Amino acid sequence: MDFFLWGLLWVTVLCPVDYYVSSQACAGKEPVIDPPSLVVKYGGLATANCSAQSEALIIGWETTVGAITEYDTQQLVWSVPSVTEWALGRGIKCFTTSDEDGQCETDLPITIYKIPENMILSLLDHTGALLEGQQYWLECVVQSVAPANHLIVIWSRGDTELKRSGFPQFSIEGDQSKDVTVRTKLSLTASREDHEASYHCEAKLDLNTAEPIPETRSSIQLEAVFYKPRVLQTSGNVTIFAGNKLELMCVADANPRPSYQWRHKGVVLPNKNNNTLLIDSATADNAGVYECVISNTQGQASAVMSIEVKGQDCAGKEPVIYPPSLVVKYGEPATAKCSAQSNATIIGWEATVGAKTENDIQQLVWSVPSVTEWALGRGIECFTSSEKHGQCLTHLPITIYKTPENVILRVLNDTGPLLEGQEYWLQCVVESVAPANNLIVIWSRGDTELKRSGFPQFFIEGDESKNVTVATHLSLTASREDHGASYRCAAKLDLNTAEFIPETRSSIQLEVYYKPRVIKTSGNVTIDAGNKLELMCEADANPRPSYQWRHKGVVLPNKDKNTLLIDSATADNAGVYECVISNTQGQASAVMSIEVKGQDCAGKEPVIDPPSLVVRYGGPATAKCSAQSEALIIRWETTVGDITENDLQQLVWSVPSVTEWALGRGIWCFTISDEHGQCDTHLPITIYKMPDSVILSLLNHTGPLLEGQEYWLECVVQSVAPAKNLTVIWSRGDTELQRSGFPQFSIEGDLSKDVTVRTKLSLTASREDHEASYSCAAKLDLNTAEPIPEIRYIYQLEAVFYKPRVLQTRGNVTIFAGNKLKLMCEADANPRPSYQWRHKGVVLPNKDKNTLLIDSATADNAGVYECVISNTQGQASAVMSIEVKGPDCAGKEPVIDPPSLVVKYGEPATAKCSAQSNATIIGWETTVGAETEYNIQQLVWSVPSVTEWALARGIKCFTTSDEDGQCETDLPITIYKIPENVILSLLDHTGPLLEGQEYWLECVVQSVAPAKNLTVIWFRGDTELKRSGFPQFSIEGDLSKDVTVRTKLSLTASREDHGASYRCAAKLDLNTAEPVPETSSSIQLEVHYKPRMGSPSHNVTMTVTEGDKLDFNCSAEANPSPTYQWMFNNVILENENNPTLIIESIQPDKGGVYRCTARNIRGEGFVEMRVDVVSNYLLWIAIFVAIAIGVLLAVSYCVYRTHHKKHKTGQYLLTKIKHGASNSGQVAQANGHSV
Incomplete structure (x- = not known):
């Protein structure tokens, strides 16, 4: 037996690889090359060292340049002083030959790069000035560069990066295995901002080199861009007294330099091509509309100004026009009425169409059955003449609008699919629309509004005083989320009309090509030898991707499937698998590992401390592996070198500096023993790097x-x-x-x-x-x-440029005649705004101040004043009224019942005015329902349906008596409109919310008034969260009418929000007899959150008695519903995908650590329970006591019986039996007695 063990140990020392890799003789014996890959500059030095991993007879380099072979040496250096042979870019090979393993080899990949010899940036097929709105191409030529597939061309305008182009978007001249000439283009639609602008292209080689490769750059300054005039500034409409001096001015931006022409009443004025027009002494002949026509070779623009010349006695005597302005659709009829304010001998209309004059009448109507003359857009004038006041006139502004004939949305200069990460331009063309300065183009993606474009951001074709074609663009960096998305542009004319002007829309659906992104994999798997296993990796990609599986550097035959089937797992199947997913746009990879255990490895796997590593890139890493049973061999297998030891029970792996990213796939520790064969454990490693x-x-x-x-x-x-x-x-x-x-x-x-x-x-x-x-x-x-x-x-x-918003005004003022008064309006605006004051339709000379001074108030100063605040972004207005009372009006003003009105839009309104003294005249001064009566003391004002928003400025009742003169009282009116609709939605998001992420809820209140009295109340269930009010809203529309209000609520999603109902309620806070009902909208949320463990909620230790029933429960709260996995001593328990684990009768071999893990797509949670099993000592004690009692009873019985026989029945002697007639049976005698 000892001989057998020594023999086995000797074999394992010589051939340890046979226990844990494939049967190929070279596995783990390939020569090691340092560095494992080369990036070398063309013409630069290249060197690499090859080392044998086992005793080599021959070692050599196989290459087109510098091939070399040596015998009986274990290292060999390949070196080339100057790399000029492009064939080296295919890589070279080091091989070793030994008696034991035969020939083994390793490839050395080589990348040869060459910095461009030259770069040329030019305007393609064009010389001379560029024309605004025309498309041109800039071409960047990068000469003699390699490798092309690592080249990036960066386009810039000034210091602003515009676009990055990369392989395969280039046009390439030459053999791509060598240096080539690369051409790439940038589309340029010339604009006035491009005039003499500087464009650049930079060539950058994106390679993993120790030192960064310098960029090569070329620049071009565009020549002049020719563009038609655009009006920047004019004098506007001017009121001047007869005899005064006046200078009209119009300023334009244009190239080439424009010419100027002034016209008045259809006559061209002699002005020597100046942008100013001087009038030395104004007369009635100078009154009217002036047109400044600005022209150059690219087109023309025009600006309209009007002059009103007043005699000293025309103040307050100008004719009154109703309506004071006209908005009319092209081709529709138009009409207006002019009324004299004093006894007129002549009244007339001065217009390009429909001019007329009458004598000795006080009213004259101008009417046109069909507005088709664009010149009417400059406005017309009504004039009156009288013996007392001479000629007085009033201007009627006219806006002619035309809805678009067509709207076209397209991707500019591109057909076919878009490429992810590339920038494109969507172009929206609005054909035959007017006026362009009131046009808004609204860009949307699906139902989400992206952007609003307005004048002067448009490219315009045509005369801006007529209908034009407008083009505007939206920048789009294509992403996978845009695939199949619908983009829309809507043309909307923003005009103050009684009727709603419908939008005209066009939409386009995009197709986007994007590289694969891994969605799901099998992860790391532990399986028993002989079992079946299917690995899986899923990716999101367009076009459809191909799949390739790799194991230990070998491509596996798998017929382009996203699954890999292993019918019967063996030790050869253990290790790291890479799933490479590719399409025309790029590739992605997913790494999975398989740990194959023998049936007798359970609980005998080596233990690694720590069980996982998180290590900083460049920092040290160390881990200790310990065998759980007597090991003959213990080994670490890593990408940065394997370590093997014999007859040790612990082995430390240590790296002083982690710079090899492949370690992020993890490493393995193996042990081999006689009893259990090979067992292994995986050490997951996370390498992190702080951002540069x-x-x-x-x-x-x-x-x-x-x-x-x-x-x-x-x-x-x-x-x-x-x-x-x-x-x-x-x-x-x-x-x-x-x-x-x-x-x-x-x-x-x-x-x-x-x-x-x-x-x-x-x-x-x-x-x-x-x-x-x-x-x-x-x-x-x-x-x-x-x-x-x-x-x-x-x-x-x-700076953010924003239109004015009124902050503060003087409000409505009552003053006695002769007193001094200063009106004021303050606004928040950027750039700094200009101010204009108007009274009875007349612009007051006030030198752009936000205050208006009246030195001595008279009856002429009474009435409504409008403060118009303007800047480049828009305008706002504030209305104030002055009531001038005579000194004897105190207490004599007419009394109005009720003193103020709050009325619903479309509902009736009524008020009664009563004189306090004997009145000869009583009347109502109002835009709707004006009325005057004589010799009565009460007068009722009534409107059956309030639809005129101008009434919200208030109306006035006046009385006139011989004793007190004219006295008046204002009636404030608030017109409210209940919202037509309230919409609550998640801003820029669809689908479930993710726990911990921030989102915005947007509440849109449509067609409501007045906005300043609106409160939006946010609820979660029945709990109020927040109240939003004016001026926190984002408002669309004129604040003096009904508007659309938007307000937002920030929401950080939590698991408590899952299924929660959020609601926003719009409430008008008004002083009405009955409360105005709320209008609300609600939304129910779905939140995805990772598992949170229930009971037990932390790691616990318990002691149980052998034979007891054990019932574990680890329910988790999660959405989506989690899956459960139970492990016992790091071994997965099969068929246990539920939160409970029941052991009917626990035995000592079931003692250890139980781990329950709950997982879903958001993450995982786990709980560990250590179970210590103790023997049932009470049972053994009971058995021992029972045996002891039994023995004691038996001994006691024997003692008792012996004592009884001896002392109670005497001694018995047996004798022979005597047979006789009288005797039958046996007889025993004891002490002479027969028994």
Whole structure:
């Protein structure tokens, strides 16, 4: 027996590989090459060392350059002083030959790179100036570069990166196994911003070298871009007194330099091509509409201004036009009425169509049956003449609109499928629409609005004073989520019309090609020898991917399936399997490991301490393996060298610096013994790498942001691992906004190594974002002794441009005649706004101030004042009213009942006005239902249906008497409208929510008024969470009418939210006799969360008695429902996929550690229970006591019986039997007595 054991030990020492790898003689004996791969510069030095792993008779290098062979040596260096032979790029081979193993060999992959000799960036097939709106191509030629499949060309405009192009998008000239010339192009639609702009292309070789390979760059400065004029600034509409001097001005941006022409009443004015027009002394002839026509070779634009020339006595005597402005559809009729305010001898309309004049009447109607003359868009004028006041006039602004004839949405300059990660442009063309400056194009993805584009962001073809064709673009970086997605653009005219103007839409469905991403694998599997096993890996990819399985470097024959079947597992099947998934866009891989156990390995596997490793890249790693039974051999098998020892029970694996990413697949410890054969245990290793840098930037944008527009912040985390454990935390100031995690990232590189991660945050700019600080923090979530610090980048936004919002006004004022008054309106706006004051339709000369001073109030100063606040982003207005009372009106003002009105839109309204003194005239001054009566003391104002929003400015009742003159009282009116609809939805998200992620709930309240009295109440179930009110809302529409209101609620999903109902309720807070009913909408959430263990909730130890029944329960709370796995002493218990484990009668061999693991797609939870089984001592004691009592009773009985015979019955003597006639049977005698 001793001889047999020594022989077995000798064989295992010489041939240890036979126990744990395949039967191939070379497995584990291949020569080792250092380095295992080479990246070398063309013309540079290359060297590598080959070492035999067993005693070699011959060692050699097989190569086209520098082949060499040596005998009886164990190392051989291959070296070439200058690599100029491209054939080396196919790799070379080192081989060894020995008596025992024959010939074994190892390949050395070689990558030869060559920095480009030259780069040329040029404008393809074009010279001279570019024309705005035309498409051109920039071509970048990279000469004499290798290898092409590692080349990246980076396109930039100024300092802004535009696009990255890579293989196979290039056009290649030459043999790809050598240096080649590469051509790649960038599409350019010329715009005025490209005028003399600088474009660059950079060639970068993306190779794993010790030192970075320098980039090569070429630049081009575009020549002039010719673009048609765009009006930047004009004098606007001007009111001037006769005799004053005036200079009109219009400024335009154009190239080439434009010419200017001024027109008045159809006549071209002599102005010597200036952009200003001087009027030395204004007269009535100078009144009217002026057109400034700006032209160059690319087209023209025009600006319209009007001059109103007043005589000193025209103030308050101008004709009144109703309506004060017109919005009319092209081809539809238009009409307006002009009324004189004083006794007119002449009244007339001055217009390009429908001009007329009448004598001795006080009203004149202008009417056109079909508006087809675009010149009417400049407006028309009504004038009156009287002997007392001369000529006075009023301008009627007219807006002519035309709904689009067609809307076309397409991918610009591309046909066929989109490629993931590439940037494209969607173009929306709106044909034959007017006016362009009131057009909004709304971009949507599915039901989610992405962006709104408006004037002047459009490309426009045609004369902007007529119907034009408009083009606008949306940048799109294709992603797998866009595959099959529907994009839509809707053209909407934003005009103040009584009738709703419908949107015109166009949509497109995208197809995207993207490389594989692993969705699901079998993971690491432990199986008993002889059992059947199927490995599986699933991936998301388009086009459909192919699958390849590898084991120990060998490609397995599997006919391109995503499953691998092993009919009967043996030790040869143990180890790491790689599933490589490929399509035309790239590849991904998944690693799984199989541990094959003999039937007698259960509980005898080697124990590794620690059972798993988390180690920093470049840091040390160590682990100890201990045999659980007497081992002949103990061995570590790793990608950085195997360690084998004989007759040891422990073996330490240690690496001073982890730089080999292949270790991330884990390593194995094996033991071999006579009793159990080979047993093994896997050590999972996670290698992490802190990011080299984190960069946060605004994607594809420079300069100020525009309120309401969507932008993207991009966070780039460079050289980090592992990506699946990375979380990017977005914040605004100190407020966390969102967390992004794998697989939401866009990833560059091999996921088994360090990669560059890109993730984006959508930002809809608001005034609160003005110069706000945004940050992204990269955090690795790993189970380490000390937390891994975050790396954060902070980015401060530039200015946000937003339209004015009124903050404060003087409100409605009552003042006595002769007193001084200052009206004021304050607004929040960027850029700084301009202010214009209007009274009775007349623009007041106020030099752009936000205050209006009245030195001495008169009756002419009474009425409604409008403060119009404008900047480049839009305008807002505030209305104030002045009531001027005579000194003797105090206490004599008319009394209105009720003193204020709150009325529902579309409902009737009524109020009664009563004079306090004997009135000769009583009347209501209002836009609807105005009325005047004589010699009565009461007058009722009534409207059957309130549909005119202008009534919300209030109306006025006035009385006139001989004694007190005119006195008046205001009636404030609030018009409210219950929302037409309330919609509650999850913003930019569909499907289940993920626990711990942040989301936004958006509540949209449609067609409600007034917004300043609206409160939105958020509920979770019956619990109120928050109240939102004005001005926290995002508002679409004119605040003086019904608007659409949007407000959001931040939600960090938790398991308590699963099945929860969220609700938003819109409530109008008004002083009404009956409360205004709420309108609400609700949504029920589904949340996915990982298992949380129930009872027991932590690791426990219990002592049980042999033979007892044991009932374990480890129910977990999770969604989706979890699967359960039970392990006993690290061995999986089969057919136990439920939360309970019952052992009817426990025995000592069932003592140990029981581990219950609950898993779902969100993660896992586990609980461990240590069970100590003790013998049933009471049973043994009872048996012992019973035996002792039995023995005692038996001894007592024997003693008793002996004593009784001796002392009670005497001594008995047996004698011979005597036979006689009188005797029959036996007779015994004792002491002379017969018995």
